[in-house]
Amino acid sequence: MESQDQTLIFDLPPEILVEILSNADPTDASRFTQTCKQANVFSDSYALNKQLFLRLFDPPAAPAPSSTPSYDFKTNLRSRIHARQWLASGGGARTIATLASSLPVEYEKVLATLVDVAETRSKAASSLTSRNQDFLDRFLPCQAHAGGGGGAATRRRHRLSRRTSASENDGGSSTTTTTPNNVTTIDELTQPRLKGGHALRYVGGVEDSSQRTAQLASKLKVLHTPSHLSLLSPQLRTSAREVVYDQRQWLRSSQWGPFVTGTGGSASPRGPVVDWHKLEAVALVMAANLKEVEPSGWGGAEVVIPEGWNSTRPVEIPSDAGRDWAGVEAQPFVGTYAFLDYRSFEHFNFHRSPGYTPTLEDETEAVGDCMKLTLKIVDEPSPLLNPGSPLNVNNADAASNRGGDSDDEDDDSSFRTRSSPPISSSSSSSGDEEMEDAADVFDDNSAASSVGPSPATSETSTGGAFPPPKLTAPSTSRSTAADGSQTLAFQGTSERLSFQGTFATAGPVGQPRRTIYGTVNKTSEGQVHWTFVICYNSGPQWLMHGIQVGGVRSKYGIVGVWSTADHDEAGPNGPFWYWPHSDTTSE
Secondary structure, three states, X not given: OHHHHHHHXXXXXXXXXXHHHHOOOHXXXXXXXXXXXXXXXXXXXXXXXXXXXXXHOOOOOOOOOOOOOOOOHHHHHHHHHHHHHHHXXXXXXXXXXXXXXXXXXXXXXXXXXXXXXXXXXXXXXXXXXXXXXXXXXXXXXXXXXXXXOXXXXXXXXXXHHHHHXXXXXXXXXXXXXXXXXXXXXXXXHHHHHHHOXXXXXEEOOEEOHHHHHHHHHHHHHHHHOOOHHHHHOHHHHHHHHHHHOOHHHOOHHHOOOOEOOOOOOOOOOOOOOEOHHHHHHHHHHHHHHHHHHHHHOOOOOOOOOOOOHHHHOOEOOOOOOOOOOOOOOOOOEEEEEEEEOHHHHHHHHHOOEXXXXXXXXXXXXXXXXXXXXXXXXXXXXXXXXXXXXXXXXXXXXXXXXXXXXXXXXXOHHHOOOOOOXXXXXXXXXXXXXXXXXXXXXXXXXXXXXXXXXXXXXXXXXXXXXXXXXXXXXXXXXXXXXXXXXEOEEEEEEEEEEEOOOOEOOOOOOOOOOEEEEEEEEEOOOOOEEEEEEEEEOOEEEXXXXXXXXXXXXXXXXXXXXXXXOOOOOOOOEEEEXXXXXXXXXXX
């Protein structure tokens, strides 16, 4: 009888059996293929593995060249199901740490797999859902950033988040798997990296595995957006500041931006490579600052601060966009910047000694006005961005190179003290929860990743408020990315949308418009890189380099670092964050 039943099963046409198995969970289908030799044949079935994959995940992007091998559905399905098992283990941070310590290679593969799931989400559109997004929401969810007050914008954001989640779960995916009660959080998953180095560096062209793992963990946290727990941790926030405000992190060798040291110049065949550890610190500092000022009305009710997986999902380029693949003209950008009192910045950066390391533990930051950037594409970039410009990263004679790239990180003694009067500012620290060993996330590499204070800038002659960060142009040529995306040049204006910053001396009088020049292009890794130069008082004042988190036109927008346009050796720097602004920013 048993033999007859077995015969009946395998007498079914293969396509029928594939259809039946494809409606099972991949783990159940795998168990079936292990029951006998005849069943095991289906473990290598391209049709079955493809259907199982597409039932749970978004279709892979079509390969560009015809010579590219077809997508390996079997290997990628197994990797993602294995990552799911890690996330559903439910052991908490200690269990994950134990697994990561005993199985470091496997842990790195899990992080790489989850980053791949996040980066290969289908592009957001009005009627398009994403199975990858559903997977992330289910097994690595973003906790609601509750607490710390709230206002109309906060309540509106939470309503939009719930509505978006509900609408996406109603269609597009046939999966009915429910969220496990013992799901792992982003903080638990990335906790093991606290004990390793964090700034990715290359030695003889080989990456250290622990640094690779740390970069993957940071990248996943950036795409996840800062967690509620990380925003409430004073230790973690201090550690992030000590990366963001450390002037040694933002020199010519890293193109004055969130890039790996040594990959910012023309000598690097790969071009600038994003340092996700730096970008994680910037994202955390800006999110924590805006979380504090939002309840007091920063930006007004119409400005919704983006957060969560949906905000870092790339957006489909409209068919009528023309050359504007990046959304330069699609809608204005809103956002702001943060800085420290210059006296704190100067002390933190220029008063280190073998026996004394300054800290920013008791320092506070100031948050700028909510600014609106209105941009328009132009045919040619500003001369400020040309290779021969003294502002350009590839100019060998640039005044920014204080003694050579190789000495950038150790030449603290050569810094001069800026004579500009420091800014007086006030800002409250947020939350009293602490992550265990949270400071280690950034402190393990403090020699190369400490944070420095934000700039104390003098007031302009036309208004009492302090100017937004000075922007200087990076090296940008009118290049074309592998996917055909051309470098776009733009110019525009920066003006105050509403004043709700934390400048102690700022008054109600509006600042004059500032002229903006810049470019947007894709790096060799496919990351969207924005460069801004902000000009006023008859010249360029500030340089900003940022990455659009999540990809093209993402709602999370551009996170990066500003510094002085003239690369003043004692000039300040700090974080900024601008995102596309519309009534549906979080939808």
